[in-house]
Amino acid sequence: MKVLAVAYEEKDIPELIVGTRKFVGDSANIVLLAVHKSASSGDFNINVDKVYLAETSRPEEIVAAIVKLVNEEGVSLIVGEAYKNLRDAFSRVAGQLSMPLITDATEIKLGDDRLVVKRGFLSEKAEMIAEVPLPAAVLFLPRFVKAEGVEGGQPVVTRLEELGGDSKVRLVDVKPKEVGGANLEEAEIIVGVGRGFKSREDLEMAFELAKLLNGQVGCTRPIAADLKWLSEDHWIGISGKRVSPKIYFAIGISGSPQHMSGVQSSKIIVAINKDKSAPIFKQADYGVVADLYQFLPVFIKKLKERLG
Amino acid sequence: MNDIVVLVKASLNPDMVRVGSDGSIDLASIPLKISDIDRNAVEEAVRLKEVLGGKLYAISILTWGPVASRMKDLKLAVQEALAKGVDEAFVVADDSLTPGDQATTASAVKEVLSKEGIKPALILAGEATIDEVTSQVPGRLAALLGYQYLSFVRKLELSGGKIIAERDLEDYIEVVEADLPAVISVTQEINEPRPPTLLQIRRASRKPIKELRAGDLPGIQMPLRKILGIKGIQVTRKQVIIEGSSMEEIADKLIDALIQEGVLKI
Numbered sequence: 001m002k003v004l005a006v007a008y009e010e011k012d013i014p015e016l017i018v019g020t021r022k023f024v025g026d027s028a029n030i031v032l033l034a035v036h037k038s039a040s041s042g043d044f045n046i047n048v049d050k051v052y053l054a055e056t057s058r059p060e061e062i063v064a065a066i067v068k069l070v071n072e073e074g075v076s077l078i079v080g081e082a083y084k085n086l087r088d089a090f091s092r093v094a095g096q097l098s099m100p101l102i103t104d105a106t107e108i109k110l111g112d113d114r115l116v117v118k119r120g121f122l123s124e125k126a127e128m129i130a131e132v133p134l135p136a137a138v139l140f141l142p143r144f145v146k147a148e149g150v151e152g153g154q155p156v157v158t159r160l161e162e163l164g165g166d167s168k169v170r171l172v173d174v175k176p177k178e179v180g181g182a183n184l185e186e187a188e189i190i191v192g193v194g195r196g197f198k199s200r201e202d203l204e205m206a207f208e209l210a211k212l213l214n215g216q217v218g219c220t221r222p223i224a225a226d227l228k229w230l231s232e233d234h235w236i237g238i239s240g241k242r243v244s245p246k247i248y249f250a251i252g253i254s255g256s257p258q259h260m261s262g263v264q265s266s267k268i269i270v271a272i273n274k275d276k277s278a279p280i281f282k283q284a285d286y287g288v289v290a291d292l293y294q295f296l297p298v299f300i301k302k303l304k305e306r307l308g
Numbered sequence: 309m310n311d312i313v314v315l316v317k318a319s320l321n322p323d324m325v326r327v328g329s330d331g332s333i334d335l336a337s338i339p340l341k342i343s344d345i346d347r348n349a350v351e352e353a354v355r356l357k358e359v360l361g362g363k364l365y366a367i368s369i370l371t372w373g374p375v376a377s378r379m380k381d382l383k384l385a386v387q388e389a390l391a392k393g394v395d396e397a398f399v400v401a402d403d404s405l406t407p408g409d410q411a412t413t414a415s416a417v418k419e420v421l422s423k424e425g426i427k428p429a430l431i432l433a434g435e436a437t438i439d440e441v442t443s444q445v446p447g448r449l450a451a452l453l454g455y456q457y458l459s460f461v462r463k464l465e466l467s468g469g470k471i472i473a474e475r476d477l478e479d480y481i482e483v484v485e486a487d488l489p490a491v492i493s494v495t496q497e498i499n500e501p502r503p504p505t506l507l508q509i510r511r512a513s514r515k516p517i518k519e520l521r522a523g524d525l526p527g528i529q530m531p532l533r534k535i536l537g538i539k540g541i542q543v544t545r546k547q548v549i550i551e552g553s554s555m556e557e558i559a560d561k562l563i564d565a566l567i568q569e570g571v572l573k574i
């Protein structure tokens with residue numbers, strides 16, 4: 001069984017190797033294609049057959065690299081993690097090579113000529129188990145396994161140059177996204193903010209609450225993607241981060257399934273919303289029906305008093 | 309070659325999922341609705357139709373059966389696109405194609421185009437649909453047609469036969485220039501879709517919706533994926549509303565509750 005593992009971020013390398021060995025078996029022959037940041041900063045002292053480096057993040061070029069390696073190496077499974085650039089690249093590869101692609105997988109199991117996969121469905125209100133024929137492509141949810149116990153090795157490392165890809169799409173400009181330094185996956189307390197906040201300045205209240213509780217601030221998609229009040233590492237939900245704090249405060253958040261799918265493994269959810277019929281209240285342990293502008297200052301003051 | 313195609317999916321509505329006490333989910337009882345970001349794609353397509361001056365078609369492939377009980381929802385989704393300014397729609401609904409997968413959907417769209425002799429300059433789709441959120445169909449379709457693919461576009465300009473697009477990729481924004489034809493997936497942030505007016509809805513009822521079956525599309529890829537099981541995830545929350553005669557009282561009660569839960573230490 002030959003597997004092509006495509007790493008985008010540096011941390012994908014150990015995760016993909018541990019995950020592939022766990023699900024496919026120790027005898028899997030892994031060919032690693034490291035692109036983007038993983039190509040320049042990854043550690044290649046690892047137990048895989050071969051390593052190819054392609055220092056590009058452009059989907060067009062990643063497609064060219066994958067197709068080249070699939071043809072040359074005779075791969076029957078392509079794996080990666082579900083980042084937007086790889087969603088793009090894998091969808092084209094799957095179309096070009098007529099193979100099934102399962103995205104956001106959490107588990108796979110290998111049969112003779114088939115693959116059984118598990119993934120979230122309907123904003124994680126359900127789980128789907130499906131079977132697809134091999135060869136196939138899979139994009140795992142980031143952090144689908146713990147990257148522990150990667151064995152060392154001395155694979156031959158080859159650099160891929162001149163990938164070309166789709167030359168008709170010309171690059172005009174690249175604008176880096178702001179990085180905020182949030183690390184929500186590790187946070188024990190998360191103060192989530194939504195469109196109930198009227199201005200960027202008002203988020204100060206949420207930061208104050210988070211600081212008081214040693215927690216971090218997270219947000220809904222419109223706050224990060226549309227209004228850009230916070231950087232995207234704060235974005236929680238099906239197209240953002242999945243988090244599992246002890247307390248998730250949902251403040252001025254309506255409770256859309258796309259947002260809630262990212263917080264469903266929270267231990268306790270507290271909702272603060274002025275609309276008593278907001279769907280968030282049915283998905284929360286404790287609800288406060290109030291204007292956040294009236295409640296938050298009092299809640300912060302009380303917490304300060306009691307924390308001493 | 310000035311025509312535009314917009315893809316519209318009647319998606320299972322995740323707001324309407326009911327999980328049985330044994331974790332079962334009856335997919336057939338979940339209504340379908342036009343996927344949210346397809347609305348953004350339709351809005352953008354209607355705007356670009358003015359620039360290109362050709363016809364605007366919508367294509368919808370039914371993923372979730374059975375066809376007999378899904379036709380109403382499928383037509384409602386497509387009618388919304390027609391009301392917004394799409395000229396003509398094609399729907400593919402066939403029980404042999406349900407439950408579908410992304411390979412089938414992309415190949416069905418390609419087959420509809422070739423059967424109807426449509427050679428679009430642009431194909432627009434949402435970045436993902438609300439039931440599976442895979443972001444797969446537009447990329448597959450581009451590969452099948454040999455079109456360029458611009459994914460996750462949050463800003464789009466079209467002039468002099470060239471596209472200038474801002475792609476919202478994983479960790480950076482990329483501005484690209486490309487020629488037509490192209491497949492473009494748009495993000496939710498690209499525009500603010502307006503609901504159609506009553507007059508638009510009334511006019512749309514006269515616009516044609518052509519129904520096609522698998523037998524009409526000889527090169528179609530049958531679904532590769534077989535769904536073995538769907539299990540509902542039950543998350544039960546306490547749903548306690550904290551009440552009190554003042555904000556102070558509510559705040560104190562909330563703090564007490566969190567201490568009692570063992571999640572807050574004071």
Ligand SMILES: Cc1cc2nc3c(=O)[nH]c(=O)nc-3n(C[C@H](O)[C@H](O)[C@H](O)COP(=O)(O)OP(=O)(O)OC[C@H]3O[C@@H](n4cnc5c(N)ncnc54)[C@H](O)[C@@H]3O)c2cc1C
Pocket residue numbers: 193194195196197219220221222223235236237238239240241251252253254255256257258259262272273274275278290291292293344345436437438441496
């Ligand atoms: C494919 C897809 C993927 C998506 N992915 C994500 C995702 O990953 N994450 C995500 O968050 N969203 C995602 N969305 C968007 C999602 O559907 C919702 O639009 C979004 O979560 C709503 O954000 P919100 O709750 O902040 O805003 P709204 O829905 O506008 O809710 C604002 C809430 O604030 C309350 N409010 C207003 N003023 C006050 C006040 N003064 N005091 C108290 N409460 C107040 C209102 O009652 C309302 O309930 C996705 C959508 C799609 C289609």
